Amino acid sequence: MSDSATEAVLYVCAERGTQTPALAEERALQEGRAFAGERDLRLGEEITDHFGEVDPGKRPGWQRVRGMVARGEVTTVIVRWPNAISTDQELRYAEIAWCQEHGVRVQFSWAPLSELGGQGR
Template identity: 50%
Template sequence: MTPNGESVSPVVLYVCADRAPEAPGDATERARTEGRAFARERGLTIAEVVTDTYGEPDPARRRGWRRVRQLAQTGQLTAVLVRWPSAIAPESARELRQREAAWLRDRGVRVRYTWAPLSSRG
């Protein structure tokens, strides 16, 4: 544990921001930079950065999110860092986001939001 009470176990930074997989844009770079800063400030180790393109509402149908699930299933992480809830599933598919968060929670994995207004809520 760090002095702040955070876990030093590996986390995954999940980035799902841009629509074009061949050319990551500003949103992807902001999410990566913010996620790395969030981890560094809390003494967390990013084991892997997993990316998906934005657009598919069901996270279970995205290759990157399936990788996150695989890591959680094998006990290789304690948290998933994500910029904001809509990176997991859009507001119009809130039930999918809740399903995935519950699935992770059942395996001892927390979802942590790195965007400052959300990260300050714990």
């Protein structure tokens, strides 16, 4: 990675399966790392939350992401897909807009979304 690499945070909030509980989280982490590497984004931190809470503001991991954004520590938040932020569209869009208002891009690492540009609106 070059010296000009951009600092990013990888945020994962994945539903745990019954037979292989950690599989979805591990895949999202691997995918996010690959996404960052392909785009010369330096991952400063990987943050995970348990899936289930609709309001991202109530999740400790997302609160850490918001803190990093507010302090100007990152320029990019990588998530696998929009529902990792929230399954509620209004809450999700509000969080993406808040990040963008702070000069931070939200990018999606899941291949079908990343191939379309991978950015939250």
